[in-house]
Amino acid sequence: MSEELWQKYYGQPNPIYGNKRQYGMLLDLNKCLGCHTCTIACKTTWTDGPGQENMYWNSVNTKPYGEYPRQDANAPDGLDYENSNLYQDVPKGVYPDLWQFYLPRPCNHCSRPACLPACPTQAIYKNDDGIVLIDEDLCQGYKNCIKACPYDKIYFNQVTKKSQKCIMCFPLIEKGEEPQCVKSCVGKIRVFGDLMDPNSAISRLIRDPSLGAKAYDPEIQFKAVTRYMTDADRRQYRADFGTIPSLWYILPKNVPEEELEKYFGGAMRGLIGQPHTPEARLKYKKT
Numbered sequence: 001m002s003e004e005l006w007q008k009y010y011g012q013p014n015p016i017y018g019n020k021r022q023y024g025m026l027l028d029l030n031k032c033l034g035c036h037t038c039t040i041a042c043k044t045t046w047t048d049g050p051g052q053e054n055m056y057w058n059s060v061n062t063k064p065y066g067e068y069p070r071q072d073a074n075a076p077d078g079l080d081y082e083n084s085n086l087y088q089d090v091p092k093g094v095y096p097d098l099w100q101f102y103l104p105r106p107c108n109h110c111s112r113p114a115c116l117p118a119c120p121t122q123a124i125y126k127n128d129d130g131i132v133l134i135d136e137d138l139c140q141g142y143k144n145c146i147k148a149c150p151y152d153k154i155y156f157n158q159v160t161k162k163s164q165k166c167i168m169c170f171p172l173i174e175k176g177e178e179p180q181c182v183k184s185c186v187g188k189i190r191v192f193g194d195l196m197d198p199n200s201a202i203s204r205l206i207r208d209p210s211l212g213a214k215a216y217d218p219e220i221q222f223k224a225v226t227r228y229m230t231d232a233d234r235r236q237y238r239a240d241f242g243t244i245p246s247l248w249y250i251l252p253k254n255v256p257e258e259e260l261e262k263y264f265g266g267a268m269r270g271l272i273g274q275p276h277t278p279e280a281r282l283k284y285k286k287t
């Protein structure tokens, strides 16, 4: 990790929004079980109002996504809907070189959120902790934010006619607690903290992966971090969108580099200090 680049993005208050803290997460994709406990913990905590039946602020995507529905030559329309879920989690590759992983994705609480300037009524703002929130009293339901977010992380409530999104459990954070998806995570894959605090576990772990080897040292208290972290990069998902996501991932092992490039390639290479060559950009465009 280039310390210079880290300082550029996290070493000072956000130059546009002024927040002096930027809460974020580091998620170890080697340890995600795809159990969706995080999704349910979030949903049961915050999405109990009118029109929120179909909302999922935290999603967990299967990569690669399997065949859905699968072809069935005997079915009237040639598709097997009866067993459709059965084929979603299908690894890619040829044995023994198989790969698959789960990708948990709440809102990225971006440092330069695309959703925020898209709102014509200024309902979206970043709070002092860097959390991107929607003031539902100001939201007029124009849906511009939904179109603007490249991560598809804003939902439109058809009953209240308001946009809604992950709030990073800010009421819990203000009480000194961690977000529900972090507390409930079965695989203990999530490290939560302030990216702008140079001494926080999350910023130290992203900047210095060798600390991962001491994950179980009680003095360091990095309780949720993999032993294998020294071997993996820490990257943001689709950082090429240019919004500076506050969610970071420890990349899954055994996934071919060209596949990782699809999900974690592009501009993040610049952020972690690797050169942005014309060849690399061309390669990324093709995927």
Ligand code: SF4
Pocket (backbone or CB within 6 Å): 107, 108, 109, 110, 113, 114, 115, 116, 132, 148, 149, 150, 151, 152, 153, 154, 165, 243
């Ligand atoms: S992920 Fe989307 S909704 Fe969340 S802050 Fe970034 S642009 Fe906005």
Ligand code: SF4
Pocket (backbone or CB within 6 Å): 031, 032, 033, 034, 035, 036, 037, 038, 039, 060, 102, 104, 184, 185, 186, 187, 188, 189
């Ligand atoms: S609770 Fe943890 S292990 Fe389970 S899907 Fe969510 S992030 Fe993955």
